[in-house]
Amino acid sequence: MRRLIRHNGDPMADPIVTVAELLLPAFAAVGGEGADPVVRPSDRADAQANGALAIAKRLGQNPRQVAEAVLAVAKPMLDTICSNVEIAGPGFLNLTFADHFLAEQLGLAAADEHLGVRLAPVTKRVVIDYSAPNVAKEMHVGHLRTTVIGDALVRLMTYVGHTVIRENHIGDWGTPFGMLIEHLVDLGETEAADGLSLGDLDGFYREARAKFDADPVMQDRARHRVVLLQSGDPETMRLWHLLVEQSTKHFNAVYAKLGVLLTDDDIAGESMYNALLPEVIERLQTAGLLVESDGADVVFPPGFTNREGDPLPLIAQKRGGGFNYSTSDLACVIDRVERVHGDLLLYVVGAPQAQHFAMVFKVAEMAGWLHPPTEAVHVMFGSVLGPNRKMLKSRSGEPLKFIELIDEAVVRAAASVAEKNPHLSADEQAEIAIVIGIGAVKYADLSTDRIKDYIFDWDRMLAFDGNTAPYLQYAHARICSIFRRAEIDRASVRNDAVVLGEPQERALAKRLLAFDSAVWDTIDKYSPHRLCTYLFDLAQDFTAFYEHCPVLKAADDATKQSRLVLCDTTARVLAQGLDLLGIVAPERM
RNA sequence: GCCCUUGUAGCUCAGCUGGAUAGAGCACCGGACUUCUAAUCCGACGGUCGCAGGUUCGAAUCCUGCCGGGGGCGCCA
Numbered sequence: 001m002r003r004l005i006r007h008n009g010d011p012m013a014d015p016i017v018t019v020a021e022l023l024l025p026a027f028a029a030v031g032g033e034g035a036d037p038v039v040r041p042s043d044r045a046d047a048q049a050n051g052a053l054a055i056a057k058r059l060g061q062n063p064r065q066v067a068e069a070v071l072a073v074a075k076p077m078l079d080t081i082c083s084n085v086e087i088a089g090p091g092f093l094n095l096t097f098a099d100h101f102l103a104e105q106l107g108l109a110a111a112d113e114h115l116g117v118r119l120a121p122v123t124k125r126v127v128i129d130y131s132a133p134n135v136a137k138e139m140h141v142g143h144l145r146t147t148v149i150g151d152a153l154v155r156l157m158t159y160v161g162h163t164v165i166r167e168n169h170i171g172d173w174g175t176p177f178g179m180l181i182e183h184l185v186d187l188g189e190t191e192a193a194d195g196l197s198l199g200d201l202d203g204f205y206r207e208a209r210a211k212f213d214a215d216p217v218m219q220d221r222a223r224h225r226v227v228l229l230q231s232g233d234p235e236t237m238r239l240w241h242l243l244v245e246q247s248t249k250h251f252n253a254v255y256a257k258l259g260v261l262l263t264d265d266d267i268a269g270e271s272m273y274n275a276l277l278p279e280v281i282e283r284l285q286t287a288g289l290l291v292e293s294d295g296a297d298v299v300f301p302p303g304f305t306n307r308e309g310d311p312l313p314l315i316a317q318k319r320g321g322g323f324n325y326s327t328s329d330l331a332c333v334i335d336r337v338e339r340v341h342g343d344l345l346l347y348v349v350g351a352p353q354a355q356h357f358a359m360v361f362k363v364a365e366m367a368g369w370l371h372p373p374t375e376a377v378h379v380m381f382g383s384v385l386g387p388n389r390k391m392l393k394s395r396s397g398e399p400l401k402f403i404e405l406i407d408e409a410v411v412r413a414a415a416s417v418a419e420k421n422p423h424l425s426a427d428e429q430a431e432i433a434i435v436i437g438i439g440a441v442k443y444a445d446l447s448t449d450r451i452k453d454y455i456f457d458w459d460r461m462l463a464f465d466g467n468t469a470p471y472l473q474y475a476h477a478r479i480c481s482i483f484r485r486a487e488i489d490r491a492s493v494r495n496d497a498v499v500l501g502e503p504q505e506r507a508l509a510k511r512l513l514a515f516d517s518a519v520w521d522t523i524d525k526y527s528p529h530r531l532c533t534y535l536f537d538l539a540q541d542f543t544a545f546y547e548h549c550p551v552l553k554a555a556d557d558a559t560k561q562s563r564l565v566l567c568d569t570t571a572r573v574l575a576q577g578l579d580l581l582g583i584v585a586p587e588r589m
Numbered sequence: 590g591c592c593c594u595u596g597u598a599g600c601u602c603a604g605c606u607g608g609a610u611a612g613a614g615c616a617c618c619g620g621a622c623u624u625c626u627a628a629u630c631c632g633a634c635g636g637u638c639g640c641a642g643g644u645u646c647g648a649a650u651c652c653u654g655c656c657g658g659g660g661g662c663g664c665c666a
Contacts, residue, residue: 038606038608040608042609043609043610044609048608048609050607050608050609053608053646053647056646057645057646063646088609089608089609090608090609090646090647092608092609134666171666174665174666175665176665176666270666293663294663294664295664296663296664298663298664303592304592304662305591305592305662306591306592306662306663307590307591307662308590308591309590309591312592312662312663313663313664314663315663315664317664318663318664319664320664322664324664324665324666325665325666326664328666350660351593351594351659351660351661352593352659352660352661353661353666354592354593354594354660354661355592355593355660355661355662356661356666358593380594382594382595382659382660383659383660389658389659416628417628419628420626420628421626421628447602447603448601448602448603449602449603451594451595452594452595452602452659453595453658453659454601454602455601457601460601460614460615463614463615463628464628464629465614465615465628465629466601466602466613466614466615467601467602467603467613467614468614470628471614471628471629473628474626474628474629475629477626477628478625478626478628478629479625481625481626482625482626483625485625485626486625529602529603530603533603533604533613536603536613536614537613540613543629543630544630544631546625546629546630547621547629547630547631548630550624550625551625552625553624553625567625588626589626589628
């Protein structure tokens with residue numbers, strides 16, 4: 001990958017970052033080592049450095065004088081990239097970038113395959129746990145957020161150079177499998193396999209559950225079958241595998257439709273950790289953490305209490321010797337640290353499990369399995385709500401199936417495409433409808449702060465105005481249209497000179513250069529909505545530019561070439577940004 | 590009861606490692622298509638940032654308390 005380098009040897013970056021680095025020595029000279037310039041985008045100028053106020057407070061000095069002292073040191077450097085620098089208010093340093101600097105920086109970004117986004121200074125092995133559907137159950141809306149957010153994080157981490165290990169922690173183990181396997185036996189393998197391959201996983205599960213609930217004989221058989229499963233009985237394993245196989249076919253069909261990166265190679269189901277579970281107990285025992293309580297073997301991590309205010313245990317081994325999901329998640333930590341050698345473990349799991357993971361991570365730390373710099377993070381998220389602010393359900397009251405969700409999105413998008421752009425061929429319309437429909441669903445999910453619940457609203461997510469995928473995709477398609485119409489090769493303009501005249505050109509250039517910060521901000525907080533907000537701002541800046549600055553009919557050739565660079569770079573940032581979210585940007589729509 | 594999380598414009602949401610007048614979008618109102626896709630743009634309207642204290646030169650942002658929403662709190666995952 002070709003990377004462009006700034007004069008100082010560092011890769012290029014957002015000008016805000018560049019100027020912050022530039023100011024660092026001046027602030028250190030006045031405020032002492034490590035004094036933060038606190039550079040932020042400003043509506044009074046291009047950037048403002050607020051660091052003088054903090055220094056003044058710490059040293060008990062007049063903030064304006066501190067700002068002046070900083071400026072005295074930094075002025076020669078700033079003059080190379082700023083057209084105006086002034087001290088304002090109580091001691092803000094307001095910085096206006098010189099047009100030639102922005103133009104030059106944009107030229108570098110345009111020529112850069114990585115669009116000016118810095119690579120990670122240290123490459124980590126990032127293990128990302130996401131999606132995690134259950135075997136013998138259909139994927140439903142409850143898997144939407146983990147799948148979409150997790151996949152975006154995979155793409156983001158990969159983009160900045162980290163090594164990413166995807167793990168799909170499917171629910172393929174545990175007591176329900178006794179019942180499911182017995183039901184399979186009752187139906188006969190061939191018939192059961194046929195039924196399952198039709199995709200009626202939920203029907204199969206429902207029948208098994210009904211039989212189990214009604215019939216004590218079935219309960220006995222199921223219990224016995226669980227024992228066989230736990231002990232690795234070959235015939236039982238073969239039947240179990242049949243269930244897993246049919247289910248993963250279904251998962252893969254969903255992932256393929258959605259454009260999710262997960263494959264069979266990423267499956268790291270609960271069953272995988274089964275062999276490790278006794279070792280977890282042994283190691284907890286050795287570490288002296290295991291306590292017997294009510295017949296179960298538990299660990300009491302400090303800081304957790306129950307209803308009565310008593311210490312809350314993490315149950316490692318149930319009364320009677322069985323294991324549970326805590327045991328499994330502890331094994332999982334061990335595996336990801338010691339076998340996979342992950343430096344950063346991300347768990348993209350819903351917010352209700354916050355306490356569970358806090359306890360698991362705590363116990364893993366106490367046992368010495370998890371220690372800095374290795375870090376485990378529960379990337380939690382809120383629920384998807386229906387218009388009534390309750391959990392989203394289908395008409396029948398069941399959780400909305402994933403396949404139905406996708407299909408409806410595509411049908412709705414197809415209606416819009418047919419209405420707005422009827423002259424496209426049927427094939428092309430169908431293709432675009434898929435990209436728009438699925439993009440809309442994903443974007444709606446990613447564009448709000450993941451920690452909060454959000455209301456699932458078809459009309460809003462498929463609207464062409466506002467912070468939606470179609471709006472961004474449309475901006476991208478319009479740019480492609482310019483090049484198509486003029487028969488200009490996109491790549492051919494990437495080394496052309498940039499000239500910034502109109503305010504819309506300048507605003508667009510500044511925004512394009514902020515892609516770097518947007519990507520990193522998103523990664524630092526594991527919050528894809530930050531990238532969404534950026535892309536929406538970019539699309540708005542672009543359409544403003546598009547309305548005010550004719551490209552192909554620009555006044556002179558230099559302006560036209562420069563605007564083509566702006567257009568091409570915008571399209572690339574939009575397409576790349578959407579791709580990082582797992583969304584496709586079509587060339588026409 | 591304890592813990593976690595959340596409360597910003599009529600609606601849906603940004604902003605929350607404290608910074609100068611709180612931002613979008615939708616809806617509503619007024620403009621702009623013989624002009625690179627009007628699936629768009631420009632403008633106007635609209636908020637005691639749940640309430641009350643505190644810290645600070647400065648608080649939507651940090652701290653405390655209260656009120657409201659959601660979730661969790663021993664052998665399901």
